[in-house]
Amino acid sequence: MAAKKAGSGKMKLSAVLDLNEASALHGQLISMRGSDIVLDASGVERVGVQCAQVLVAGARAWDEDKKSFLVEKASDAFEKTMQLIGINPANLVAKEI
Amino acid sequence: MDMNEIKEIFFQECEEQLAELESGLLKLNDGDRDPETVNAVFRAVHSIKGGAGAFGLDDLVSFAHVFETTLDCVRSNKLEPTQDVLKVMLKSADVLADLVAASRDGGSVDETRTRGLVKELEALAHGDVPSPASHEAPKPAAKAPAAAPKAESPKPTDDSGFQPIPFTFDDFGSDEPAIEGSTYDIMFKPRRELYSKGNEAALLLRDLSRIGEMSINCDATALPALDKMDPEGSYFGWTISIKTAKSEDDLRAVFEFAEWDCDLEVKPSEAESSDEELPMIPVPFDLSALDDAPAVDDKAEETLAAAVAAAETASNVAKAAGAAARAEKKETAAAAAAQNNAAAAAAAAGQTIRVDLDRVDRLINLVGELVINQAMLSQSVVENDATGTSAVNIGLEELQQLTREIQDSVMAIRAQPVKPVFQRMSRIVREVADMVGKSIRLVTEGENTEVDKTVIDKIAEPLTHMIRNAVDHGIETPEKREAAGKDPEGTIKLTAKHRSGRILIELADDGGGINRERVKQKAIDNDLIAPDANLSDEEIDNLIFAPGFSTADTISDISGRGVGMDVVKRSIQALGGRISISSRPGLGSTFTMSLPLTLAVLDGMVVTVAGQTLVVPLTAIVETLQPEASAIHSFGATQRLISIRNSFCPLVDVGRILNFRSTQANPVEGVALLVESEGGGQRALMVDAIQGQRQVVIKSLEANYTHVPGIAAATILGDGRVALILDVDAVVAASRGQSLKAEMSLAATG
Numbered sequence: 001m002a003a004k005k006a007g008s009g010k011m012k013l014s015a016v017l018d019l020n021e022a023s024a025l026h027g028q029l030i031s032m033r034g035s036d037i038v039l040d041a042s043g044v045e046r047v048g049v050q051c052a053q054v055l056v057a058g059a060r061a062w063d064e065d066k067k068s069f070l071v072e073k074a075s076d077a078f079e080k081t082m083q084l085i086g087i088n089p090a091n092l093v094a095k096e097i
Numbered sequence: 098m099d100m101n102e103i104k105e106i107f108f109q110e111c112e113e114q115l116a117e118l119e120s121g122l123l124k125l126n127d128g129d130r131d132p133e134t135v136n137a138v139f140r141a142v143h144s145i146k147g148g149a150g151a152f153g154l155d156d157l158v159s160f161a162h163v164f165e166t167t168l169d170c171v172r173s174n175k176l177e178p179t180q181d182v183l184k185v186m187l188k189s190a191d192v193l194a195d196l197v198a199a200s201r202d203g204g205s206v207d208e209t210r211t212r213g214l215v216k217e218l219e220a221l222a223h224g225d226v227p228s229p230a231s232h233e234a235p236k237p238a239a240k241a242p243a244a245a246p247k248a249e250s251p252k253p254t255d256d257s258g259f260q261p262i263p264f265t266f267d268d269f270g271s272d273e274p275a276i277e278g279s280t281y282d283i284m285f286k287p288r289r290e291l292y293s294k295g296n297e298a299a300l301l302l303r304d305l306s307r308i309g310e311m312s313i314n315c316d317a318t319a320l321p322a323l324d325k326m327d328p329e330g331s332y333f334g335w336t337i338s339i340k341t342a343k344s345e346d347d348l349r350a351v352f353e354f355a356e357w358d359c360d361l362e363v364k365p366s367e368a369e370s371s372d373e374e375l376p377m378i379p380v381p382f383d384l385s386a387l388d389d390a391p392a393v394d395d396k397a398e399e400t401l402a403a404a405v406a407a408a409e410t411a412s413n414v415a416k417a418a419g420a421a422a423r424a425e426k427k428e429t430a431a432a433a434a435a436q437n438n439a440a441a442a443a444a445a446a447g448q449t450i451r452v453d454l455d456r457v458d459r460l461i462n463l464v465g466e467l468v469i470n471q472a473m474l475s476q477s478v479v480e481n482d483a484t485g486t487s488a489v490n491i492g493l494e495e496l497q498q499l500t501r502e503i504q505d506s507v508m509a510i511r512a513q514p515v516k517p518v519f520q521r522m523s524r525i526v527r528e529v530a531d532m533v534g535k536s537i538r539l540v541t542e543g544e545n546t547e548v549d550k551t552v553i554d555k556i557a558e559p560l561t562h563m564i565r566n567a568v569d570h571g572i573e574t575p576e577k578r579e580a581a582g583k584d585p586e587g588t589i590k591l592t593a594k595h596r597s598g599r600i601l602i603e604l605a606d607d608g609g610g611i612n613r614e615r616v617k618q619k620a621i622d623n624d625l626i627a628p629d630a631n632l633s634d635e636e637i638d639n640l641i642f643a644p645g646f647s648t649a650d651t652i653s654d655i656s657g658r659g660v661g662m663d664v665v666k667r668s669i670q671a672l673g674g675r676i677s678i679s680s681r682p683g684l685g686s687t688f689t690m691s692l693p694l695t696l697a698v699l700d701g702m703v704v705t706v707a708g709q710t711l712v713v714p715l716t717a718i719v720e721t722l723q724p725e726a727s728a729i730h731s732f733g734a735t736q737r738l739i740s741i742r743n744s745f746c747p748l749v750d751v752g753r754i755l756n757f758r759s760t761q762a763n764p765v766e767g768v769a770l771l772v773e774s775e776g777g778g779q780r781a782l783m784v785d786a787i788q789g790q791r792q793v794v795i796k797s798l799e800a801n802y803t804h805v806p807g808i809a810a811a812t813i814l815g816d817g818r819v820a821l822i823l824d825v826d827a828v829v830a831a832s833r834g835q836s837l838k839a840e841m842s843l844a845a846t847g
Contacts, residue, residue, distance in 0.1 A: 019292050019329065026328035033323075049287070049298040053320055054328050061323035084302050086315030086335055086378050 012040040013078075017051035025051055029058040035067060042073035047081040056087060107148040109451070111197045112517075114141040118190050119520050126183045135178070136288070138186075139168045140357050145193065149200070156206075157196045163215050164189050167222040176221060185217045191524050278309065278342035280366035286316075286334030291358035293329065298359075302335070302380075304351045309341025312377035338366060338377055454550070457510050461697055464500075464507045465794035468698070471500045472791065472815035501792065508549065508695050515593045515602070516544035518557050522564050522591060529568040536586040537572055539564075546593040548600045549695040552672060556602070556692065559668040563604055563688055564589065566662070571608035571686060581683065583607070599674075599716060600694055605687040611680040613637045619646065638678045638686075642666040672696065673714075673809060675826055701793050701822065702770070703814070704784040707757035710820040711784070712793055712812055717825040719771040719779065721787065724748075724764045737761075739769060739781045746771065749832040750783045751823065755807050772825050780829045795822065807831060 011028060014021055029037075039055075055071075062069035071078075082088075121138035124131075146161035168186070170176035178186075192214055195206040283305070287298045305311060313335055320332040339348065348363050349356075475493050519541045530537040548556075572578075572587035579585050592603040613634060620626045620640045632640075640646060642662045669676045674692035693699065693716075701712035702721075728740045729748065737748040748769065752758045762783060769781040793812035798805055798821075809824035 019295075019297070022328040026323070026326070030324060047299065048292075049333055050292055050329060050331075052299075053317075053326070053330075053332050054323075056317055057320055057323040057326050060320075064322075081299055083378060084306060084313070084380050085299055085333065086313040087317075088378060 009035050010038045010040065012042075013044050015043050015045045017044060018046060018048040019050050022048070022050035022054055026054045029054065029061075033061060034065065037062060037067070037069055039069075039071045040073055041071050041078045042075055044075045044078040047078055049085055052082065052085055052087060104152055106451075107152065108197065108201045110148065111145050111201075114144050115190065115194050115197065116517055116520055117141040118193070119187070119523065120516075122183060122186050122190055123523060125178050126180065126187070130178075132172075135168070135172050139165065139172050142168055142193070144357070145197065152200075154196075154200045156211075157193075157200050160189075160193060160196055160211060160215065163218045163222075164193060167218045170222050176224070182221055185214065185221060187527060189214050189218060191528070194524075278340060280338060280340045281345060281348055282362075282364055282366045283337040283339060283348065284334070284360065284362040285337060285352070286360040287331045287355065288358050288360075289327075289329070289331045291355050292331060294358060296355045296358065298331075298333070298335075298355075301351055301355060302337075305337065305339065305348065306380045308343050308348060308351065309339045310379075311337060311339040312379045313337050314377045334360075336377075452510075457507075461507050461511065464504050465697060468500055468504060468792065468794050469813050469815070471496055473817060474815075476815035504698060504792070508697065511550045511695070511697075512547040513550050513553055514545045514547050515553060515556075515600075518553055518560060519544045519591055519593070521557060522560060525561055525564050526568055526589060529565055533569055534574070535568065535572055536575055537568055538586055538588050540588060540590045541592070542590065543593040546595060546600060547694075548593075548692065549697070551696050552600070552692055552694070555668065555672055556690075559665040559690075560591075560602070560604070562665050563662075564591075567604060567606045567608070567686075571606040573609050577609075581609075595694075596691070600692050602690040602692065603687055604690075605685060607685040610682040610684055610686055611638050611641065611678070613680075613682070616640050635679075638680050641678065642676070670826070673699075696795060698792055698794055699822070700790070701812075702790050703788040703793075703820065704768070704770070705786045705788060706755070706784045707752035707762075709752075709757055710788065710814065710818065711751070712820050712822045713770060713772075713782070713784075714809075714822065714825060715790065717772045719773055722769050722771065722781075724767075724769050724781075726765050729764050735761075737764065739764070741771070741781070746779050746781050747832060748781045748783055749828065751828060752783075752785070754828050754831050772829065780832060782823075782825070782828065793820070793822070 009032070011032065013025075017025065037058075059069045074082075118138055118141035121134050121141065124134050125138070142161050142165045146158055146165055149157035149161060164186075167176065167189075171178050171182070176182060192206065192211050196211070198204070199206050285298070285301075287296075291298065302313070314337075316334045316336065317332065319334070320326065326332070341348070345363055345365070349361075352359065352361050471493075475497060478487075478489055478493055523539045523541070526537055526539040567589050572589070573581070573583075575585035578587065588607045590603070590605045592601075592605070594601050617626070617632065617637050617640070620637075620643065621628050621630075623643075623646065625640060625643050625646070626632065642665070646662065666676050669690055669692070672692055673696065674690055676688060676690045678686060678688050680686040699712075700715040702715055702718060704711050704713055722741070724739055730738045730740065730745070732738050732747075738745040739748045740746075748764060750761050750764075753761050762785065764783055767783050767785045768787050769783055771779055771781050773779055793814075795810045796812055798808060798811050801811070805821070807824055807827045808821045809827075810822045811819050812822055814820050
């Protein structure tokens with residue numbers, strides 16, 4: 001499971017967002033399309049590029065839908081990985097897009 | 098491992114890469130447009146270049162570089178791989194193979210040809226081709242790297258905020274002193290395979306960031322929409338600027354396990370102000386939060402960690418090998434090679450191992466001895482235990498079963514697909530067709546058919562000769578073909594398949610077929626046959642196997658070198674094989690070679706002939722029968738026929754043919770072995786008695802004694818005696834006359 005549903009429009013991201021989780025995360029996001037979403041990244045310990053790709057594509061999709069896509073309580077690992085791979089964490093962390 | 102061994106491994110890998118290259122190019126030539134095929138071709142050349150660079154093989158490197166550049170244009174869709182383009186590529190592959198061979202064995206290559214091809218390749222890379230580039234990939238917004246990342250579905254930068262912007266991280270305090278050193282620009286674009294093989298780009302970037310002061314720009318333009326993307330695909334690419342005291346090699350070493358699965362370019366930064374051109378995000382030094390060890394969390398899942406740990410262990414091994422090589426040789430190039438090889442070895446571990454052929458052969462010989470020994474043991478037990486019920490006897494039967502399995506398994510080690518030989522043939526077809534101005538296509542089938550390595554090694558030469566012949570004499574000129582209503586492009590089909598314990602290799606051309614009138618006339622001119630000889634079509638066709646026979650009006654560079662099909666036939670026979678031809682005028686000829694799968698053992702029928710023990714290969718025997726007096730008929734002065742199910746078959750007394758006895762034996766007292774001869778006809782071989790059927794280990798007579806007409810090889814039986822293995826075809830051929838020796842020359846004429 002890439003993420004656990006925590007109520008409507010809320011999703012807790014898995015601790016390990018590696019290549020095994022990319023498809024699950026992708027499926028979750030697709031199923032939640034159409035409404036605002038808040039992703040809880042507090043428990044994330046590791047992020048792989050493929051999951052980052054899914055998150056970025058998700059953020060773009062939500063932006064297209066004119067809905068809010070919010071990552072909150074980003075863990076240190078989440079934030080730093082995003083920064084490491086050149087994705088501006090400010091755009092994913094605790095900020096509506 | 099010394100440098101020579103490393104170099105040897107490099108050349109072995111070159112062979113594999115060259116095969117990969119050629120098969121990829123041929124696939125492209127057949128219209129395959131799978132990007133993975135193009136990548137495989139590119140990787141092959143790239144790998145050769147990389148290794149060659151490490152060994153300072155400059156000629157090889159410079160040619161591979163030009164070749165690689167052109168291939169990169171194909172890879173990035175800037176150059177359409179048309180037939181014309183591929184023709185140049187295939188020729189380049191040939192030259193690359195020559196350069197590899199020259200680097201390995203010494204010698205030189207045709208420099209004029211190499212220079213010409215370099216020019217052609219460069220022209221292609223510069224777009225000088227008849228067909229213009231069709232769908233050039235849009236350049237990413239980033240500074241265009243030389244090897245442009247493939248844009249699967251380029252999407253213009255949107256305004257969702259994900260186009261990276263300059264960002265400062267003042268809170269990330271550096272715990273290292275300011276770095277003195279050079280700045281490098283790195284372009285890194287992973288391919289899907291990088292991830293599917295368990296690598297993780299983020300970890301590579303993390304390792305890279307530890308080498309120096311790094312800032313990064315992520316190119317996310319290739320990322321498709323959420324519902325269109327493959328979550329396991331690879332869309333991000335990076336441009337990285339890193340200031341470090343380390344060398345370029347150290348930077349590359351970070352990617353060494355992913356090198357084949359990504360586009361990577363590392364070069365010294367051209368401008369100090371490169372940061373201004375691209376929005377780069379500085380990467381903090383303290384990335385301990387990303388460490389995969391317990392530093393992250395004890396609960397972290399193990400899957401990726403295990404893969405990463407394995408990769409890192411291997412990486413350390415590679416690095417250690419590299420360090421050792423550096424210390425010893427003080428050559429960074431050598432170190433890089435050691436690293437490459439160690440890396441490749443580590444990657445390949447678990448699937449295949451390279452074993453010296455001598456070791457395998459020694460094992461095979463030992464197993465052969467084991468088989469003989471086991472047979473001897475069985476025999477002595479049988480002699481002392483007539484009932485066959487003792488525990489020893491039962492145990493021996495099991496041992497026999499096991500020995501057989503061991504032998505089969507050992508033989509399987511030597512079995513290899515015929516693919517490499519077939520691939521070599523496509524080059525020969527290309528080159529010879531070019532020389533004679535013909536357009537010929539080689540179609541291969543069953544390349545994965547496996548056969549013993551010795552057979553593979555020995556089949557190449559006769560096959561080459563036959564291919565040259567087929568191109569030179571078999572296929573007509575395009576004009577003649579058009580006039581005959583055929584496709585101007587000729588086709589040669591090379592097929593391999595297994596059939597009843599043998600391998601069958603067929604070489605078929607769709608040329609003009611054998612000109613029987615001309616063949617017959619030539620045979621008469623050369624005194625091979627009498628002018629009034631009445632020969633069947635098959636017999637005329639088989640005349641081409643006669644020594645010194647050549648129908649070519651002019652001696653060409655390609656085939657008519659005085660070495661005819663008789664040499665081919667002898668080579669095939671020396672392998673225990675048979676060759677035959679069938680030809681249809683105007684439609685082409687088909688050569689069929691039937692070869693044993695292994696030269697080490699054979700299943701044989703042990704028979705007695707005039708007090709001697711002989712082994713008849715089981716594959717040759719159709720059936721055995723006890724002739725009745727009423728079924729034997731005399732024919733002419735010496736010939737006898739046996740009537741089997743209302744048809745007559747010549748009876749051949751093996752003892753008489755081999756001169757074991759001076760008079761013909763009484764057929765009724767013996768056993769007839771019905772064998773199929775090369776031409777398809779049957780003969781009944783008369784032997785005195787059948788002793789049994791068993792697997793025998795072949796011992797070469799030529800190597801240990803000398804060639805004996807009518808005898809293919811020898812073996813050692815369970816009782817320690819030497820038994821001769823009958824050459825059925827030679828005996829059948831000899832049966833047409835009085836003595837074996839006199840008939841051997843006739844046999845060669847088919």
